[in-house]
Amino acid sequence: MEHTEHLEHTEPPKDMKAQIWKTFWILLGFTIVDIGLYFILPSNMGKNILFIFLGVVKAYFIVGVFMHMKFERKWLPYLIVTPMVLVIYLITLMIIEGGYTSFVR
Amino acid sequence: MSNQHSHNDDHGHHDAHGHHEETFISKYVFSMDHKMIAKQFLITGIIMGTLGMAMSLIFRLQLAFPDMKFPFLETILGHWGKDGKLDPNFYLALITIHGTIMVFYVLTAGLSGTFSNLLIPLQVGARDMASPFLNMLSYWFFFMSSCVLCVSLFVEGGPASAGWTVYPPLSALPKAIPGSGTGMTLWLVAIILFIASALLGGVNYITTVLNMRTKGMKMTRLPLTIWAFLITAVLGLLSFPVLLGAGLLLIFDRSFGTSFYLADIPADLAGGIERVGGSPILYQHLFWFLGHPEVYIILLPALGITSEVIATQSRKPIFGYRAMIGSILAIAVLSFIVWGHHMFITGMNPFLGSVFVLGTLIIAVPSAVKTFNYIATLWKGNLHLTPALLFAIGLVSFFISGGLTGLFLGNAALDINLHDTYFVVAHFHLVMGSAAIFGMMSGIYHWFPKMFGKMMNNTLGYAHFWLTFISAYCVFFPMHFMGLAGVPRRYYANTAYDQFNVFVDMNIFITIAAIVGGIAQLFFIYNFFNSIIRGKKTVQNPWKSNTLEWTAPVEKIHGNWPGEIPHVYRWAYDYSKPGADDDFIPQNIPDEGQTDPLDEPNATVFEHSHSHSPEASQKEVVMFSGLKKLFGFAKS
Amino acid sequence: MSNATTLTAEKKGIWGGGRSPFSVSYGKLMMWVFLLSDAFTFSSLLVAYGFIRYSFHGNTVTPWPSPDHVFNHFPFLHGMHLPLMFVSLMTFILIFSSVTMVLAVEAGHRMAKKEVANYMLLTILGGIGFLSCQAWEWTQFITGTHEGKELFNGIIMHGANLHSNEYGPTAFGDLFFIVTGFHGFHVFSGVMINITIYLNVVAGTYEKRGHYEMVEKVGLYWHFVDLVWVFVFTFYYLI
Ligand code: HEM
Numbered sequence: 001m002e003h004t005e006h007l008e009h010t011e012p013p014k015d016m017k018a019q020i021w022k023t024f025w026i027l028l029g030f031t032i033v034d035i036g037l038y039f040i041l042p043s044n045m046g047k048n049i050l051f052i053f054l055g056v057v058k059a060y061f062i063v064g065v066f067m068h069m070k071f072e073r074k075w076l077p078y079l080i081v082t083p084m085v086l087v088i089y090l091i092t093l094m095i096i097e098g099g100y101t102s103f104v105r
Numbered sequence: 106m107s108n109q110h111s112h113n114d115d116h117g118h119h120d121a122h123g124h125h126e127e128t129f130i131s132k133y134v135f136s137m138d139h140k141m142i143a144k145q146f147l148i149t150g151i152i153m154g155t156l157g158m159a160m161s162l163i164f165r166l167q168l169a170f171p172d173m174k175f176p177f178l179e180t181i182l183g184h185w186g187k188d189g190k191l192d193p194n195f196y197l198a199l200i201t202i203h204g205t206i207m208v209f210y211v212l213t214a215g216l217s218g219t220f221s222n223l224l225i226p227l228q229v230g231a232r233d234m235a236s237p238f239l240n241m242l243s244y245w246f247f248f249m250s251s252c253v254l255c256v257s258l259f260v261e262g263g264p265a266s267a268g269w270t271v272y273p274p275l276s277a278l279p280k281a282i283p284g285s286g287t288g289m290t291l292w293l294v295a296i297i298l299f300i301a302s303a304l305l306g307g308v309n310y311i312t313t314v315l316n317m318r319t320k321g322m323k324m325t326r327l328p329l330t331i332w333a334f335l336i337t338a339v340l341g342l343l344s345f346p347v348l349l350g351a352g353l354l355l356i357f358d359r360s361f362g363t364s365f366y367l368a369d370i371p372a373d374l375a376g377g378i379e380r381v382g383g384s385p386i387l388y389q390h391l392f393w394f395l396g397h398p399e400v401y402i403i404l405l406p407a408l409g410i411t412s413e414v415i416a417t418q419s420r421k422p423i424f425g426y427r428a429m430i431g432s433i434l435a436i437a438v439l440s441f442i443v444w445g446h447h448m449f450i451t452g453m454n455p456f457l458g459s460v461f462v463l464g465t466l467i468i469a470v471p472s473a474v475k476t477f478n479y480i481a482t483l484w485k486g487n488l489h490l491t492p493a494l495l496f497a498i499g500l501v502s503f504f505i506s507g508g509l510t511g512l513f514l515g516n517a518a519l520d521i522n523l524h525d526t527y528f529v530v531a532h533f534h535l536v537m538g539s540a541a542i543f544g545m546m547s548g549i550y551h552w553f554p555k556m557f558g559k560m561m562n563n564t565l566g567y568a569h570f571w572l573t574f575i576s577a578y579c580v581f582f583p584m585h586f587m588g589l590a591g592v593p594r595r596y597y598a599n600t601a602y603d604q605f606n607v608f609v610d611m612n613i614f615i616t617i618a619a620i621v622g623g624i625a626q627l628f629f630i631y632n633f634f635n636s637i638i639r640g641k642k643t644v645q646n647p648w649k650s651n652t653l654e655w656t657a658p659v660e661k662i663h664g665n666w667p668g669e670i671p672h673v674y675r676w677a678y679d680y681s682k683p684g685a686d687d688d689f690i691p692q693n694i695p696d697e698g699q700t701d702p703l704d705e706p707n708a709t710v711f712e713h714s715h716s717h718s719p720e721a722s723q724k725e726v727v728m729f730s731g732l733k734k735l736f737g738f739a740k741s
Numbered sequence: 742m743s744n745a746t747t748l749t750a751e752k753k754g755i756w757g758g759g760r761s762p763f764s765v766s767y768g769k770l771m772m773w774v775f776l777l778s779d780a781f782t783f784s785s786l787l788v789a790y791g792f793i794r795y796s797f798h799g800n801t802v803t804p805w806p807s808p809d810h811v812f813n814h815f816p817f818l819h820g821m822h823l824p825l826m827f828v829s830l831m832t833f834i835l836i837f838s839s840v841t842m843v844l845a846v847e848a849g850h851r852m853a854k855k856e857v858a859n860y861m862l863l864t865i866l867g868g869i870g871f872l873s874c875q876a877w878e879w880t881q882f883i884t885g886t887h888e889g890k891e892l893f894n895g896i897i898m899h900g901a902n903l904h905s906n907e908y909g910p911t912a913f914g915d916l917f918f919i920v921t922g923f924h925g926f927h928v929f930s931g932v933m934i935n936i937t938i939y940l941n942v943v944a945g946t947y948e949k950r951g952h953y954e955m956v957e958k959v960g961l962y963w964h965f966v967d968l969v970w971v972f973v974f975t976f977y978y979l980i
């Protein structure tokens with residue numbers, strides 16, 4: 001029977017529950033930091049980049065722990081995360097293009 | 106989703122295949138068997154293709170004889186062909202629907218849908234797709250989408266008429282031209298259904314190839330067809346969602362008064378609401394982020410089929426197996442970063458233009474690697490010139506002639522002249538239209554015995570090939586000259602421009618060639634259906650091929666193989682191996698003493714395996730090793 | 742191919758066929774691949790947002806509004822200027838429902854039916870809570886302020902619709918509706934799927950099947966919805 005694959009899965013770590021709660025506090029912490037920074041820092045490009053960076057960090061924790069990616073075989077993360085480079089390329093170009101649109105208007 | 110799971114359990118029953126009670130409906134209509142779904146895709150594709158072809162003949166007649174009247178047009182088109190004259194608005198509608206049908210319905214669903222479904226489970230050694238149920242849904246979404254598109258031909262105002270790329274504002278303002286109304290709405294609905302179908306299919310193909318290969322089927326032993334289908338599915342999976350997003354915004358612009366894509370359109374033109382703040386360029390970017398990968402979604406499966414057919418029918422291992430995989434991967438990555446070459450002169454940031462020029466020109470490198478490898482595989486092969494091989498060689502020819510003009514177009518400065526002229530039409534019809542259709546035909550002739558258990562008629566096949574090959578070149582080659590002279594595409598008639606009068610005869614010639622090409626397809630359609638009914642019964646492995654699908658019995662059974670799935674001990678290209686009894690060794694044959702499918706069969710013989718005849722000249726060996734060095738990563 | 746033999750036996754096995762190279766079932770792999778494509782759908786909407794927002798750069802006639810002048814309400818606290826507070830609450834609800842979801846998955850590994858059911862129920866409640874908050878937020882956005890804004894044709898505009906809004910450029914409202922709407926649609930379908938799975942859990946379907954993988958799969962989807970919200974929050978409310 002070739003569908004034995006069904007029995008395979010990567011084991012979650014022993015202290016999964018503890019990790020989940022730790023991640024929850026981290027996410028909460030980052031969200032509070034976000035809001036704090038929003039009021040403290042002056043609006044500029046650096047602040048935006050900081051927010052995006054914090055967003056990516058949060059995403060890392062959600063995908064890594066909640067979605068179990070940290071505990072999967074290394075090829076799965078490669079498969080899923082590498083294509084995101086294309087999104088970054090697209091977004092970068094479109095932001096440049098949007099700026100150019102405002103310039104020619 | 107709960108269905109998905111119940112299928113899991115269904116798989117368990119495959120061992121007991123043959124014991125299901127199958128009704129007509131579950132066997133032929135809502136079938137979950139990948140072989141039947143493949144046939145459904147193919148036949149729907151052929152029907153849509155016939156429709157698209159018929160449309161092209163109608164507008165070719167208009168281009169060749171702009172002043173003549175054809176009473177039969179009124180018979181078939183009704184008020185769109187009043188007094189035998191094609192209505193200009195309907196001309197636009199025809200080219201739009203022709204493009205849409207050919208690009209999406211025939212060459213995406215009809216090609217990759219058919220062959221991915223047929224070959225992925227059979228060639229990787231699986232009982233069926235990962236999720237047969239989603240696979241069935243994929244077909245039925247495609248079917249619904251085809252129906253919606255066909256219905257749109259009959260609505261008031263005619264079908265969508267903004268070109269197959271449906272740029273706003275023509276597509277975003279329902280009142281812009283007659284075809285911007287209901288027809289356009291239905292076009293968008295059809296495309297969204299199509300995207301659903303493509304995504305369901307793609308998810309399935311990827312999962313099946315990655316997860317369900319039989320024992321011993323390493324990624325480096327996969328036939329190149331499967332590599333091509335896998336990467337095609339990845340391209341679709343990453344690019345179709347962007348079109349979905351673009352389409353969603355377009356629907357909102359059309360129907361709910363938003364202005365994502367509209368800038369500075371006063372209220373009286375825009376249905377009572379002033380539209381400001383959007384940008385049509387945004388749509389173009391989103392569209393072409395799908396659009397360019399899409400052309401490779403079309404081409405890659407055709408190239409994969411060609412690799413398989415050329416290696417089998419010239420009885421030689423494919424030249425540069427790893428280089429082939431490498432170039433597929435390179436094409437896949439590059440195809441995502443060059444979409445802007447379709448927009449050089451639409452008002453895009455010129456700085457981005459230069460980025461896109463660079464990427465575009467680099468794409469030529471992996472494309473060239475592929476062509477050289479095909480030629481090297483054919484070279485001094487023991488060619489069995491079946492219709493399948495002829496069509497495969499035809500693909501290589503078209504790919505070269507069309508690819509070269511891509512290099513012209515990829516230079517932003519030249520494109521100022523060439524954009525939206527017949528030069529572009531010639532380019533993409535050769536490289537995408539003709540080449541991919543030829544790949545599809547090659548696949549049909551090659552795998553027809555597998556699909557229907559019958560052989561096709563060879564004589565009709567040869568007639569089909571030569572007529573199509575010659576007429577395709579006669580149709581598209583002259584267009585280059587028209588394009589260089591500046592004849593714009595998508596124009597109803599060029600009679601108003603004196604400088605284009607020199608092309609009157611050429612237009613007539615092209616139309617006649619197109620009609621010949623159309624007639625040639627009738628040969629194929631007759632041959633196809635006639636062979637299904639009356640064809641000669643086939644043997645299990647008519648082409649003496651190595652891949653796994655030919656180890657399955659001719660009778661189609663649910664689950665593909667009676668008993669155990671074969672294990673794989675070697676790559677798919679052990680043709681004409683010195684010292685072997687036959688000139689082919691199927692993938693499931695172990696070498697002497699080899700018990701573990703993961704062991705390599707006696708590897709040293711590969712050094713010489715590419716020369717078919719034992720007395721291959723010294724010169725040949727030198728040339729091959731030179732080529733190998735050139736590509737570095739050729740199969741060692 | 743001969744150099745492949747140098748690979749270790751263990752590595753050789755992973756991609757050698759007859760098994761999943763990732764050690765995940767096909768259903769889970771499929772879910773991952775689907776989520777990847779869905780991420781691209783959301784990205785395309787966010788790309789549209791980035792493009793349009795940047796095309797308003799330096800526009801002084803209709804400048805892009807600052808979020809804290811638009812999203813500054815909180816239920817029962819009328820007239821107070823509380824920027825970002827409500828959306829932070831929404832974020833908290835969604836993250837918390839993600840936690841209960843992953844706890845359900847964890848309980849599923851232990852085959853603890855009762856726990857799975859309870860955590861699923863909490864997740865569903867979280868989802869409904871989020872959707873209700875979003876409904877309130879939309880209502881605020883659509884009703885707008887008392888003062889409103891005078892458009893150039895002299896009409897006073899209150900709140901927002903798809904054609905115009907009092908806060909700033911039309912595109913601001915359009916993008917808000919489409920981005921949060923598409924996300925809300927995902928939350929809604931997630932809740933529906935979760936309810937189905939919850940009923941199955943209670944009915945003991947997975948207990949009989951011997952594993953709770955289905956819960957893992959919908960869990961992936963649910964976390965993805967949370968993930969998208971992180972970016973919607975970042976791009977729409979913070980930047
Ligand atoms: C050597 C590789 C290639 C290069 C450098 C290239 C370059 C280009 C460029 C620059 C254009 C835009 C021309 C214009 O609109 O002014 C174009 C159009 C097009 N190309 Fe290619 N191309 C290549 C290969 C392909 C392939 C392999 C396909 C399909 C399988 C393809 C299909 C198309 C299509 C469909 C269009 C026209 C779309 C439209 O405007 O309706 N190209 N190509």
Ligand SMILES: [Cu+2]
Pocket residue numbers: 396397400443444446447
């Ligand atoms: Cu292109």
